Amino acid sequence: MELNTLTCHNLIDLLYKKTISPIDICNSIIDRIEKTEKRLNALAHFDKEKALERCKSLKKGPGQGSLWGIPIFIKDNICVKNEMTTCSSNILQGFNPPYNATVIEKLISLDAVLMGKTNMDEFAFGSSTETSCYGPTRNPWDLDRIPGGSSGGSAAAVAADEAIFALGSDTGGSIRQPASLCGVVGLKPTYGRVSRYGLIAFASSLDQIGPITKDVEDAAILLKAIAGHDEMDSTSADVPVSDYVSGIKKGIKGLKIGIPKEYFIEGMDQEVKDSIKSAIKKLESLGAVCEDMSLAHTEYAVSVYYLVATAEASSNLARFDGVQYGMRAEGIKSIIDMYKKTRREGFGDEAKRRIILGTFALSSGYYDAYYLKALKVRTLIKRDFDEAFKKFDVIVTPTSPTPAFKIGEKISDPLTMYLSDIFTISANLAGIPGISIPCGFTKNHLPIGLQILGKPFDEETVLRVAYNYEQNTEWHKQKPNFTNGAMHHL
Amino acid sequence: MRHIYAILNQIMAINRDAVKYTADLARIELSDKELGHFTGQLDKILAYVDKLSSLDVAKLDPTSHVLEIKNVYREDVVKASLPAADVVKNAPSKENNLFKVPKIIDIEA
Numbered sequence: 001m002e003l004n005t006l007t008c009h010n011l012i013d014l015l016y017k018k019t020i021s022p023i024d025i026c027n028s029i030i031d032r033i034e035k036t037e038k039r040l041n042a043l044a045h046f047d048k049e050k051a052l053e054r055c056k057s058l059k060k061g062p063g064q065g066s067l068w069g070i071p072i073f074i075k076d077n078i079c080v081k082n083e084m085t086t087c088s089s090n091i092l093q094g095f096n097p098p099y100n101a102t103v104i105e106k107l108i109s110l111d112a113v114l115m116g117k118t119n120m121d122e123f124a125f126g127s128s129t130e131t132s133c134y135g136p137t138r139n140p141w142d143l144d145r146i147p148g149g150s151s152g153g154s155a156a157a158v159a160a161d162e163a164i165f166a167l168g169s170d171t172g173g174s175i176r177q178p179a180s181l182c183g184v185v186g187l188k189p190t191y192g193r194v195s196r197y198g199l200i201a202f203a204s205s206l207d208q209i210g211p212i213t214k215d216v217e218d219a220a221i222l223l224k225a226i227a228g229h230d231e232m233d234s235t236s237a238d239v240p241v242s243d244y245v246s247g248i249k250k251g252i253k254g255l256k257i258g259i260p261k262e263y264f265i266e267g268m269d270q271e272v273k274d275s276i277k278s279a280i281k282k283l284e285s286l287g288a289v290c291e292d293m294s295l296a297h298t299e300y301a302v303s304v305y306y307l308v309a310t311a312e313a314s315s316n317l318a319r320f321d322g323v324q325y326g327m328r329a330e331g332i333k334s335i336i337d338m339y340k341k342t343r344r345e346g347f348g349d350e351a352k353r354r355i356i357l358g359t360f361a362l363s364s365g366y367y368d369a370y371y372l373k374a375l376k377v378r379t380l381i382k383r384d385f386d387e388a389f390k391k392f393d394v395i396v397t398p399t400s401p402t403p404a405f406k407i408g409e410k411i412s413d414p415l416t417m418y419l420s421d422i423f424t425i426s427a428n429l430a431g432i433p434g435i436s437i438p439c440g441f442t443k444n445h446l447p448i449g450l451q452i453l454g455k456p457f458d459e460e461t462v463l464r465v466a467y468n469y470e471q472n473t474e475w476h477k478q479k480p481n482f483t484n485g486a487m488h489h490l
Numbered sequence: 491m492r493h494i495y496a497i498l499n500q501i502m503a504i505n506r507d508a509v510k511y512t513a514d515l516a517r518i519e520l521s522d523k524e525l526g527h528f529t530g531q532l533d534k535i536l537a538y539v540d541k542l543s544s545l546d547v548a549k550l551d552p553t554s555h556v557l558e559i560k561n562v563y564r565e566d567v568v569k570a571s572l573p574a575a576d577v578v579k580n581a582p583s584k585e586n587n588l589f590k591v592p593k594i595i596d597i598e599a
Contacts, residue, residue, distance in 0.1 A: 096580060205556070234562040321517065323591055332592060334592055340517050357532055359512050359516040374539075380547075414531050431556030
């Protein structure tokens, strides 16, 4: 049995029976990475000796922390003490944080094994993982296609069995969209559910860390591991954490599911539409009551997002100026010159574009027309959900309007790229939880994802609906076969 | 009403000078090529987001944050902080546990 292909809950069982050891799992992951990583480019930083060392230094178990001996990969924007953390950006080359993010402290305390960092769009600015300074990650289902983004490295690594599971971050869909495009499970928790301390900020009012896993049960396990109030993050909410794993196994009979008509738009992929319609039928056959409804302000979400998120990003990224960390341009004349040249050399195109757009939206004379207006429309989007959740337990939609697109297809047209987040952005603006789970394949064997959105802090119901659907379908058991396939664009 | 927004939109359309000015505010140096490139792209993005103009938001409060948190208080107690050497260890230039930058004030001038 190849251990790298298993889930966390499978491995926990085997570890308890003592039929395998943490080193066996670690070696199986390393073997896989050596075989597949050249084709995928899913990892930003990986040192197999270090991973093995961590594994060997575990306390004797099992019976230690709940994740004892389970390897995990971390998106490259989450700080790990004394480990390269670069957000896949040139400007942060050489940055080794002096502290751990809260989620990392939690994972260490549960005896999980930190394996390395996954590739991402630079500073999480993107929907394709093409803006990484380490080059694009490839989709394991078709190496000529993008894995989605910005947590594309985490999703591709999990889909390709280079990882058991991984952490991602989601500001406008960066966990759910790559999970959808790679055929895995991705959960964005409620804003405030998971501490952002040590997550290098993109848009502080939207960012959340969350799990990318092979099945829903693992997502429940990993959420439970990282969730909870943290005094180091004043926006983390003091709301009790449920035992998600036991919660998911209840049925969904009588549960009310809303199907928003605005998420079935003209121009979306017909195969995606058909898969979602079948998934809705499946949920009905499991006893849920599905009903058409409306989230009237959906069409404004992309506009609001690209003003609010870039405004916050322009402010958050001001700290990358060649003083405290990362690179500093050579041959500089003055301090202003140092800032400008360092940021010119250190940031890629998309980062520059977003910083400039955000600065523009916040600048004197345009603040009211762009930024403030966007915040007011955000109120309308949030109200749509508040109203909907008075009537429905969850809302079901497609995660992405299309399956994975080709590498290079959208990179030169930012607006087209932004529109690929059209179904995921609203959840961040409203702060609600959402999951993407596999719900089908196109005739070209590209995965399709189903998005389930829930009430604030009701991850339990979101996971429960996801689990019930998953356990009554076979999509999540499919594996990509890319190790012998042809690969272009190299 | 629509008509007024249409005029406003024309005034607000971004041009090369505005992009240059904004990039300066953001402390990013752009090449001429980048400037041309970004101006076209940003103009297209701003034209898209202008669909917000069709909504009447006069009576709405802005949502800058989804949580009901106004302020978070804690006891004012001194806690251990990171050692200074750890804090400056990632700096491209440092001296005596301080960040080192080019001269800011020119005394000669």
